[in-house]
Amino acid sequence: MESLDFSLDDLSIGEERNSERNINWRGQVGDDTVVYKSKNLLAERRRRHKLKARLLELRGLVPNITNMNRATIIVDAITYIQKLQKDVRDLGDQLLEMEAILEEESKAWKTEGIGAAEEMKKWGIKVTLFLINSYNLHSHTHTTEITVNHIDADNLWMKIILEKKRGACTKLMEAMSVVGFEFTDTSVTTSKGAYLITSCLVGIRGRMLAADQVRELLMDIIRSI
Protein backbone atom coordinates (compact mmCIF):
# COMPACT_ATOMS: atom_id res chain seq x y z
CA MET A 1 0.00 0.00 0.00
CA GLU A 2 2.57 2.48 1.10
CA SER A 3 5.02 1.59 -1.55
CA LEU A 4 2.28 1.89 -4.10
CA ASP A 5 1.46 5.32 -2.77
CA PHE A 6 5.08 6.24 -2.79
CA SER A 7 5.61 5.13 -6.28
CA LEU A 8 2.66 7.08 -7.41
CA ASP A 9 3.80 10.08 -5.45
CA ASP A 10 7.25 9.84 -6.79
CA LEU A 11 5.87 9.59 -10.22
CA SER A 12 3.77 12.64 -9.74
CA ILE A 13 6.61 14.51 -8.15
CA GLY A 14 9.07 13.54 -10.74
CA GLU A 15 6.76 14.47 -13.49
CA GLU A 16 5.08 17.54 -12.24
CA ARG A 17 5.66 20.26 -9.71
CA ASN A 18 3.77 20.17 -6.44
CA SER A 19 3.41 23.11 -4.09
CA GLU A 20 2.22 21.15 -1.08
CA ARG A 21 3.69 21.45 2.44
CA ASN A 22 7.06 19.92 3.11
CA ILE A 23 7.78 21.27 -0.19
CA ASN A 24 10.70 19.62 -1.64
CA TRP A 25 11.40 20.48 -5.10
CA ARG A 26 13.95 19.28 -7.46
CA GLY A 27 15.11 22.12 -9.47
CA GLN A 28 17.04 21.55 -12.55
CA VAL A 29 20.11 23.69 -12.47
CA GLY A 30 21.89 24.01 -15.67
CA ASP A 31 21.61 20.93 -17.70
CA ASP A 32 22.39 17.89 -15.53
CA THR A 33 22.75 19.03 -11.94
CA VAL A 34 19.81 18.24 -9.73
CA VAL A 35 19.46 20.11 -6.46
CA TYR A 36 17.53 18.41 -3.75
CA LYS A 37 15.69 20.64 -1.38
CA SER A 38 13.81 19.51 1.70
CA LYS A 39 13.08 21.36 4.86
CA ASN A 40 13.67 18.43 7.18
CA LEU A 41 16.75 17.20 5.42
CA LEU A 42 19.04 18.59 8.04
CA ALA A 43 16.81 17.54 10.89
CA GLU A 44 16.61 14.07 9.52
CA ARG A 45 20.37 13.97 9.23
CA ARG A 46 20.66 15.07 12.85
CA ARG A 47 18.17 12.46 13.92
CA ARG A 48 20.09 9.76 12.12
CA HIS A 49 23.33 10.85 13.64
CA LYS A 50 21.81 10.97 17.07
CA LEU A 51 20.42 7.49 16.66
CA LYS A 52 23.78 6.27 15.50
CA ALA A 53 25.44 7.88 18.47
CA ARG A 54 22.97 6.22 20.82
CA LEU A 55 23.61 2.92 19.20
CA LEU A 56 27.34 3.34 19.57
CA GLU A 57 26.87 4.32 23.16
CA LEU A 58 24.77 1.26 23.73
CA ARG A 59 27.37 -0.86 22.08
CA GLY A 60 29.99 0.62 24.34
CA LEU A 61 28.10 -0.63 27.34
CA VAL A 62 27.85 -4.19 26.17
CA PRO A 63 30.97 -6.21 26.83
CA ASN A 64 30.15 -9.00 24.42
CA ILE A 65 30.64 -7.45 21.05
CA THR A 66 30.05 -9.83 18.23
CA ASN A 67 29.61 -7.37 15.46
CA MET A 68 29.26 -3.74 14.68
CA ASN A 69 25.96 -4.24 12.92
CA ARG A 70 23.02 -2.31 14.14
CA ALA A 71 20.94 -5.42 14.51
CA THR A 72 23.64 -7.35 16.29
CA ILE A 73 24.30 -4.42 18.55
CA ILE A 74 20.71 -4.53 19.65
CA VAL A 75 20.73 -8.31 19.88
CA ASP A 76 23.85 -8.22 22.01
CA ALA A 77 22.30 -5.58 24.19
CA ILE A 78 19.23 -7.76 24.58
CA THR A 79 21.19 -10.83 25.59
CA TYR A 80 23.35 -8.71 27.86
CA ILE A 81 20.33 -7.25 29.56
CA GLN A 82 18.94 -10.72 30.03
CA LYS A 83 22.22 -11.87 31.49
CA LEU A 84 22.32 -8.88 33.80
CA GLN A 85 18.78 -9.50 34.93
CA LYS A 86 19.62 -13.10 35.63
CA ASP A 87 22.72 -12.04 37.53
CA VAL A 88 20.74 -9.62 39.60
CA ARG A 89 18.18 -12.26 40.36
CA ASP A 90 20.78 -14.84 41.30
CA LEU A 91 22.76 -12.42 43.38
CA GLY A 92 19.66 -11.29 45.14
CA ASP A 93 18.72 -14.84 45.95
CA GLN A 94 22.20 -15.60 47.13
CA LEU A 95 22.21 -12.51 49.24
CA LEU A 96 18.90 -13.39 50.75
CA GLU A 97 20.20 -16.82 51.54
CA MET A 98 23.31 -15.33 53.08
CA GLU A 99 21.24 -12.97 55.11
CA ALA A 100 19.19 -15.87 56.34
CA ILE A 101 22.34 -17.68 57.33
CA LEU A 102 23.70 -14.61 59.03
CA GLU A 103 20.43 -14.08 60.79
CA GLU A 104 20.46 -17.64 61.96
CA GLU A 105 24.03 -17.36 63.09
CA SER A 106 23.39 -14.14 64.85
CA LYS A 107 20.44 -15.76 66.50
CA ALA A 108 22.65 -18.64 67.44
CA TRP A 109 25.18 -16.21 68.78
CA LYS A 110 22.61 -14.43 70.79
CA THR A 111 21.04 -17.51 72.16
CA GLU A 112 24.09 -19.56 72.46
CA GLY A 113 26.15 -17.04 74.26
CA ILE A 114 29.42 -18.76 74.33
CA GLY A 115 31.42 -18.88 71.20
CA ALA A 116 32.64 -22.37 70.86
CA ALA A 117 30.22 -25.14 71.45
CA GLU A 118 32.60 -26.62 73.90
CA GLU A 119 33.08 -23.38 75.67
CA MET A 120 29.40 -22.83 75.94
CA LYS A 121 28.82 -26.22 77.29
CA LYS A 122 31.58 -25.76 79.81
CA TRP A 123 30.15 -22.44 80.71
CA GLY A 124 26.79 -23.95 81.36
CA ILE A 125 28.41 -26.66 83.31
CA LYS A 126 30.31 -24.24 85.41
CA VAL A 127 27.24 -22.29 86.20
CA THR A 128 25.48 -25.38 87.19
CA LEU A 129 28.43 -26.58 89.11
CA PHE A 130 28.65 -23.46 91.13
CA LEU A 131 25.03 -23.59 91.88
CA ILE A 132 25.43 -27.11 92.92
CA ASN A 133 28.35 -26.25 95.08
CA SER A 134 26.49 -23.54 96.77
CA TYR A 135 24.22 -26.08 98.30
CA ASN A 136 25.72 -29.29 99.32
CA LEU A 137 22.64 -31.27 100.05
CA HIS A 138 22.23 -34.72 98.68
CA SER A 139 19.02 -36.11 97.44
CA HIS A 140 17.61 -38.44 94.90
CA THR A 141 16.10 -37.73 91.58
CA HIS A 142 12.54 -38.55 92.25
CA THR A 143 11.55 -34.90 92.02
CA THR A 144 13.06 -34.34 88.63
CA GLU A 145 10.84 -32.53 86.18
CA ILE A 146 11.77 -31.99 82.60
CA THR A 147 10.04 -29.95 79.94
CA VAL A 148 11.27 -29.74 76.38
CA ASN A 149 9.64 -27.73 73.67
CA HIS A 150 10.58 -26.83 70.16
CA ILE A 151 11.48 -23.30 69.33
CA ASP A 152 12.39 -23.95 65.74
CA ALA A 153 14.14 -26.56 63.70
CA ASP A 154 17.43 -26.19 65.48
CA ASN A 155 16.47 -24.84 68.86
CA LEU A 156 14.73 -26.34 71.81
CA TRP A 157 13.63 -24.70 74.98
CA MET A 158 13.94 -26.80 78.08
CA LYS A 159 13.17 -26.43 81.70
CA ILE A 160 14.52 -28.75 84.32
CA ILE A 161 13.66 -28.81 87.97
CA LEU A 162 16.24 -30.92 89.62
CA GLU A 163 17.17 -31.77 93.13
CA LYS A 164 20.53 -30.51 94.10
CA LYS A 165 23.28 -33.00 93.73
CA ARG A 166 26.93 -32.30 93.47
CA GLY A 167 28.16 -32.33 89.91
CA ALA A 168 24.76 -33.15 88.56
CA CYS A 169 24.49 -30.23 86.26
CA THR A 170 28.07 -30.52 85.19
CA LYS A 171 27.56 -34.06 84.16
CA LEU A 172 24.30 -33.16 82.52
CA MET A 173 25.94 -30.52 80.43
CA GLU A 174 28.86 -32.67 79.56
CA ALA A 175 26.66 -35.53 78.54
CA MET A 176 24.52 -33.30 76.41
CA SER A 177 27.53 -31.79 74.78
CA VAL A 178 28.84 -35.19 73.96
CA VAL A 179 25.74 -35.92 71.95
CA GLY A 180 25.96 -32.63 70.17
CA PHE A 181 23.82 -30.24 72.16
CA GLU A 182 24.80 -26.88 73.44
CA PHE A 183 23.19 -24.67 76.03
CA THR A 184 22.49 -21.06 75.34
CA ASP A 185 20.88 -18.33 77.37
CA THR A 186 21.01 -20.41 80.39
CA SER A 187 19.45 -19.35 83.62
CA VAL A 188 19.89 -21.28 86.82
CA THR A 189 18.03 -20.52 89.97
CA THR A 190 18.20 -22.34 93.23
CA SER A 191 15.46 -22.43 95.72
CA LYS A 192 14.82 -24.68 98.66
CA GLY A 193 17.21 -27.35 97.64
CA ALA A 194 16.24 -27.52 93.98
CA TYR A 195 17.64 -26.20 90.76
CA LEU A 196 15.52 -24.50 88.23
CA ILE A 197 17.38 -24.63 84.97
CA THR A 198 15.99 -23.02 81.89
CA SER A 199 18.00 -23.04 78.76
CA CYS A 200 17.88 -23.06 75.03
CA LEU A 201 19.24 -26.21 73.52
CA VAL A 202 20.94 -25.84 70.20
CA GLY A 203 21.43 -29.06 68.35
CA ILE A 204 23.59 -29.79 65.42
CA ARG A 205 22.02 -28.20 62.42
CA GLY A 206 19.80 -30.56 60.57
CA ARG A 207 20.16 -33.25 63.12
CA MET A 208 17.88 -31.98 65.80
CA LEU A 209 15.97 -34.66 67.58
CA ALA A 210 12.35 -34.48 68.53
CA ALA A 211 11.48 -32.83 71.80
CA ASP A 212 10.39 -36.11 73.27
CA GLN A 213 13.65 -37.75 72.35
CA VAL A 214 15.61 -34.94 73.91
CA ARG A 215 13.48 -35.23 76.97
CA GLU A 216 14.19 -38.93 77.22
CA LEU A 217 17.85 -38.25 76.71
CA LEU A 218 17.86 -35.74 79.52
CA MET A 219 15.98 -38.18 81.70
CA ASP A 220 18.53 -40.90 81.06
CA ILE A 221 21.39 -38.60 81.78
CA ILE A 222 19.92 -37.35 85.00
CA ARG A 223 19.07 -40.86 86.04
CA SER A 224 22.65 -41.93 85.47
CA ILE A 225 24.07 -39.11 87.51
Place this chain on the structure above:
Amino acid sequence: MESLDFSLDDLSIGEERNSERNINWRGQVGDDTVVYKSKNLLAERRRRHKLKARLLELRGLVPNITNMNRATIIVDAITYIQKLQKDVRDLGDQLLEMEAILEEESKAWKTEGIGAAEEMKKWGIKVTLFLINSYNLHSHTHTTEITVNHIDADNLWMKIILEKKRGACTKLMEAMSVVGFEFTDTSVTTSKGAYLITSCLVGIRGRMLAADQVRELLMDIIRSI
Protein backbone atom coordinates in the same frame (compact mmCIF):
# COMPACT_ATOMS: atom_id res chain seq x y z
CA MET B 1 0.60 -3.52 4.77
CA GLU B 2 3.69 -5.56 4.73
CA SER B 3 2.21 -8.44 2.89
CA LEU B 4 0.85 -6.04 0.37
CA ASP B 5 4.25 -4.51 -0.02
CA PHE B 6 5.83 -7.83 -0.46
CA SER B 7 3.35 -8.92 -2.98
CA LEU B 8 3.80 -5.72 -4.84
CA ASP B 9 7.52 -6.13 -4.80
CA ASP B 10 7.26 -9.67 -5.89
CA LEU B 11 4.93 -8.59 -8.60
CA SER B 12 7.23 -5.91 -9.80
CA ILE B 13 10.18 -8.20 -9.66
CA GLY B 14 8.29 -10.83 -11.46
CA GLU B 15 7.34 -8.47 -14.17
CA GLU B 16 10.64 -7.52 -15.54
CA ARG B 17 14.17 -8.58 -15.01
CA ASN B 18 17.07 -6.24 -14.76
CA SER B 19 20.55 -7.52 -15.06
CA GLU B 20 22.38 -4.50 -13.66
CA ARG B 21 23.79 -4.79 -10.18
CA ASN B 22 22.04 -2.57 -7.70
CA ILE B 23 20.89 -0.44 -10.53
CA ASN B 24 17.35 0.48 -10.13
CA TRP B 25 15.63 2.12 -12.95
CA ARG B 26 12.16 3.33 -13.34
CA GLY B 27 10.54 1.87 -16.31
CA GLN B 28 7.31 3.02 -17.64
CA VAL B 29 4.91 0.21 -17.94
CA GLY B 30 1.86 1.03 -19.86
CA ASP B 31 0.86 4.65 -19.55
CA ASP B 32 0.96 5.68 -15.88
CA THR B 33 2.39 2.82 -13.86
CA VAL B 34 5.94 3.22 -12.72
CA VAL B 35 7.72 0.13 -11.56
CA TYR B 36 10.57 0.54 -9.14
CA LYS B 37 13.33 -1.89 -9.56
CA SER B 38 16.02 -2.60 -7.07
CA LYS B 39 17.46 -5.92 -6.29
CA ASN B 40 17.89 -5.28 -2.61
CA LEU B 41 14.58 -3.60 -2.11
CA LEU B 42 13.08 -6.64 -0.49
CA ALA B 43 16.20 -7.43 1.44
CA GLU B 44 16.37 -3.92 2.70
CA ARG B 45 12.77 -4.04 3.72
CA ARG B 46 13.43 -7.24 5.61
CA ARG B 47 16.41 -5.70 7.26
CA ARG B 48 14.42 -2.72 8.38
CA HIS B 49 11.67 -4.87 9.75
CA LYS B 50 14.15 -7.05 11.55
CA LEU B 51 15.77 -4.04 13.09
CA LYS B 52 12.41 -2.75 14.17
CA ALA B 53 11.58 -6.10 15.68
CA ARG B 54 14.85 -6.12 17.58
CA LEU B 55 14.15 -2.66 18.86
CA LEU B 56 10.72 -3.67 20.04
CA GLU B 57 12.19 -6.71 21.69
CA LEU B 58 14.74 -4.54 23.41
CA ARG B 59 12.04 -2.19 24.52
CA GLY B 60 10.11 -5.10 25.94
CA LEU B 61 13.01 -5.91 28.19
CA VAL B 62 13.34 -2.45 29.64
CA PRO B 63 10.87 -1.76 32.43
CA ASN B 64 11.23 2.02 32.32
CA ILE B 65 9.50 3.00 29.15
CA THR B 66 9.45 6.71 28.60
CA ASN B 67 8.66 6.75 24.95
CA MET B 68 8.29 4.59 21.95
CA ASN B 69 10.88 6.51 19.97
CA ARG B 70 13.80 4.61 18.59
CA ALA B 71 16.25 6.95 20.22
CA THR B 72 14.51 6.91 23.58
CA ILE B 73 14.24 3.14 23.43
CA ILE B 74 17.96 2.93 23.10
CA VAL B 75 18.51 5.60 25.73
CA ASP B 76 16.24 3.77 28.13
CA ALA B 77 18.05 0.56 27.40
CA ILE B 78 21.33 2.30 28.11
CA THR B 79 20.21 3.67 31.44
CA TYR B 80 18.64 0.37 32.31
CA ILE B 81 21.85 -1.46 31.53
CA GLN B 82 23.75 1.01 33.66
CA LYS B 83 21.31 0.51 36.49
CA LEU B 84 21.60 -3.24 36.13
CA GLN B 85 25.36 -3.04 36.13
CA LYS B 86 25.27 -0.91 39.23
CA ASP B 87 22.89 -3.34 40.87
CA VAL B 88 25.14 -6.24 40.05
CA ARG B 89 28.11 -4.39 41.40
CA ASP B 90 26.34 -3.41 44.59
CA LEU B 91 24.93 -6.84 45.14
CA GLY B 92 28.30 -8.39 44.52
CA ASP B 93 29.91 -6.06 47.00
CA GLN B 94 27.24 -6.73 49.54
CA LEU B 95 27.62 -10.42 49.00
CA LEU B 96 31.36 -10.20 49.34
CA GLU B 97 30.94 -8.27 52.53
CA MET B 98 28.52 -10.86 53.81
CA GLU B 99 30.90 -13.59 52.93
CA ALA B 100 33.65 -11.75 54.73
CA ILE B 101 31.48 -11.47 57.78
CA LEU B 102 30.61 -15.10 57.62
CA GLU B 103 34.25 -15.97 57.18
CA GLU B 104 35.16 -13.79 60.10
CA GLU B 105 32.50 -15.34 62.23
CA SER B 106 33.62 -18.80 61.41
CA LYS B 107 37.19 -17.76 62.07
CA ALA B 108 36.17 -16.24 65.34
CA TRP B 109 34.33 -19.42 66.03
CA LYS B 110 37.49 -21.35 65.42
CA THR B 111 39.90 -19.10 67.24
CA GLU B 112 37.36 -18.64 69.96
CA GLY B 113 37.19 -15.12 71.03
CA ILE B 114 40.40 -13.69 69.71
CA GLY B 115 38.53 -11.19 67.61
CA ALA B 116 35.81 -10.70 70.11
CA ALA B 117 36.83 -7.15 70.93
CA GLU B 118 36.83 -6.17 67.31
CA GLU B 119 33.56 -7.84 66.82
CA MET B 120 32.11 -5.98 69.73
CA LYS B 121 33.37 -2.76 68.32
CA LYS B 122 32.08 -3.67 64.94
CA TRP B 123 28.63 -4.22 66.26
CA GLY B 124 28.80 -1.16 68.43
CA ILE B 125 28.36 -3.19 71.54
CA LYS B 126 31.11 -1.46 73.37
CA VAL B 127 29.51 1.90 73.08
CA THR B 128 26.27 0.64 74.42
CA LEU B 129 27.88 -1.21 77.21
CA PHE B 130 29.94 1.73 78.20
CA LEU B 131 26.92 3.89 78.19
CA ILE B 132 25.16 1.45 80.38
CA ASN B 133 28.07 1.02 82.68
CA SER B 134 29.58 4.42 82.39
CA TYR B 135 29.12 4.95 86.08
CA ASN B 136 30.93 1.80 86.90
CA LEU B 137 34.55 1.32 87.57
CA HIS B 138 36.90 0.61 84.79
CA SER B 139 39.01 -2.43 84.62
CA HIS B 140 42.18 -3.09 82.82
CA THR B 141 40.63 -3.67 79.47
CA HIS B 142 38.42 -1.43 77.51
CA THR B 143 35.71 -3.93 77.21
CA THR B 144 35.42 -5.21 80.70
CA GLU B 145 33.03 -3.70 83.14
CA ILE B 146 32.56 -4.92 86.63
CA THR B 147 29.95 -3.84 89.09
CA VAL B 148 29.76 -5.24 92.57
CA ASN B 149 27.18 -4.24 95.14
CA HIS B 150 26.28 -5.51 98.53
CA ILE B 151 23.01 -7.26 99.02
CA ASP B 152 23.55 -8.21 102.59
CA ALA B 153 26.34 -9.41 104.82
CA ASP B 154 26.89 -12.63 102.96
CA ASN B 155 25.66 -11.85 99.47
CA LEU B 156 26.91 -9.65 96.74
CA TRP B 157 25.32 -8.78 93.47
CA MET B 158 27.67 -8.47 90.59
CA LYS B 159 27.47 -7.70 86.95
CA ILE B 160 30.30 -8.34 84.54
CA ILE B 161 30.51 -7.39 80.95
CA LEU B 162 33.39 -9.26 79.56
CA GLU B 163 34.98 -9.66 76.22
CA LYS B 164 34.43 -13.15 74.98
CA LYS B 165 37.53 -15.21 75.39
CA ARG B 166 37.95 -18.89 75.46
CA GLY B 167 37.69 -20.30 78.94
CA ALA B 168 37.33 -16.89 80.47
CA CYS B 169 34.13 -17.58 82.29
CA THR B 170 35.22 -21.01 83.28
CA LYS B 171 38.41 -19.74 84.78
CA LEU B 172 36.60 -16.90 86.43
CA MET B 173 34.21 -19.25 88.11
CA GLU B 174 36.91 -21.64 89.09
CA ALA B 175 39.06 -18.95 90.54
CA MET B 176 36.21 -17.48 92.48
CA SER B 177 35.28 -20.84 93.82
CA VAL B 178 38.83 -21.41 94.92
CA VAL B 179 38.74 -18.34 97.08
CA GLY B 180 35.46 -19.35 98.57
CA PHE B 181 32.82 -17.69 96.46
CA GLU B 182 29.91 -19.39 94.89
CA PHE B 183 27.56 -18.21 92.21
CA THR B 184 23.86 -18.40 92.62
CA ASP B 185 21.03 -17.19 90.48
CA THR B 186 23.35 -16.77 87.62
CA SER B 187 22.40 -15.47 84.26
CA VAL B 188 24.76 -15.46 81.36
CA THR B 189 24.00 -13.93 78.06
CA THR B 190 26.30 -13.56 75.14
CA SER B 191 25.83 -11.29 72.28
CA LYS B 192 28.19 -10.43 69.49
CA GLY B 193 31.40 -11.21 71.24
CA ALA B 194 30.59 -10.17 74.77
CA TYR B 195 29.40 -11.89 77.89
CA LEU B 196 26.92 -10.33 80.16
CA ILE B 197 27.09 -12.09 83.46
CA THR B 198 24.89 -11.24 86.37
CA SER B 199 25.04 -13.31 89.44
CA CYS B 200 24.71 -13.36 93.15
CA LEU B 201 27.96 -14.05 94.91
CA VAL B 202 27.73 -15.99 98.10
CA GLY B 203 30.83 -15.80 100.22
CA ILE B 204 31.88 -17.86 103.14
CA ARG B 205 29.90 -16.76 106.10
CA GLY B 206 31.62 -14.22 108.22
CA ARG B 207 34.43 -13.79 105.77
CA MET B 208 32.75 -11.73 103.14
CA LEU B 209 34.96 -9.12 101.66
CA ALA B 210 33.96 -5.62 100.82
CA ALA B 211 32.44 -4.99 97.44
CA ASP B 212 35.49 -3.11 96.29
CA GLN B 213 37.74 -5.95 97.31
CA VAL B 214 35.58 -8.41 95.45
CA ARG B 215 35.68 -6.19 92.46
CA GLU B 216 39.44 -6.00 92.64
CA LEU B 217 39.55 -9.73 93.01
CA LEU B 218 37.40 -10.18 89.95
CA MET B 219 39.52 -7.78 88.00
CA ASP B 220 42.66 -9.59 88.97
CA ILE B 221 41.16 -12.86 87.91
CA ILE B 222 40.00 -11.46 84.63
CA ARG B 223 43.34 -9.85 84.08
CA SER B 224 45.06 -13.13 84.62
CA ILE B 225 42.84 -14.98 82.22
Place this chain on the structure above:
DNA sequence: GTTGACACGTGAGGC
Protein backbone atom coordinates in the same frame (compact mmCIF):
# COMPACT_ATOMS: atom_id res chain seq x y z
C1' DG C 1 2.34 26.15 9.80
C1' DT C 2 6.14 23.90 12.14
C1' DT C 3 8.52 20.08 14.00
C1' DG C 4 9.79 15.35 15.04
C1' DA C 5 9.58 10.60 14.06
C1' DC C 6 9.14 6.77 10.61
C1' DA C 7 9.31 3.98 6.70
C1' DC C 8 10.59 3.85 2.33
C1' DG C 9 13.48 3.26 -1.92
C1' DT C 10 17.98 3.67 -3.44
C1' DG C 11 23.08 4.09 -4.17
C1' DA C 12 27.69 2.93 -2.23
C1' DG C 13 30.85 -0.03 -0.27
C1' DG C 14 32.62 -4.19 2.14
C1' DC C 15 33.16 -9.29 2.34
Place this chain on the structure above:
DNA sequence: TGCCTCACGTGTCAA
Protein backbone atom coordinates in the same frame (compact mmCIF):
# COMPACT_ATOMS: atom_id res chain seq x y z
C1' DT D 1 29.82 -11.86 -8.80
C1' DG D 2 25.96 -11.61 -5.10
C1' DC D 3 24.69 -10.51 -0.46
C1' DC D 4 24.56 -7.47 3.31
C1' DT D 5 24.82 -3.17 5.68
C1' DC D 6 24.60 1.60 5.96
C1' DA D 7 23.56 6.52 4.92
C1' DC D 8 20.86 9.41 2.48
C1' DG D 9 16.86 12.19 0.80
C1' DT D 10 12.12 12.19 0.88
C1' DG D 11 6.94 11.70 1.73
C1' DT D 12 3.65 11.20 5.32
C1' DC D 13 1.48 11.44 9.61
C1' DA D 14 0.72 13.23 14.27
C1' DA D 15 1.35 16.57 17.91
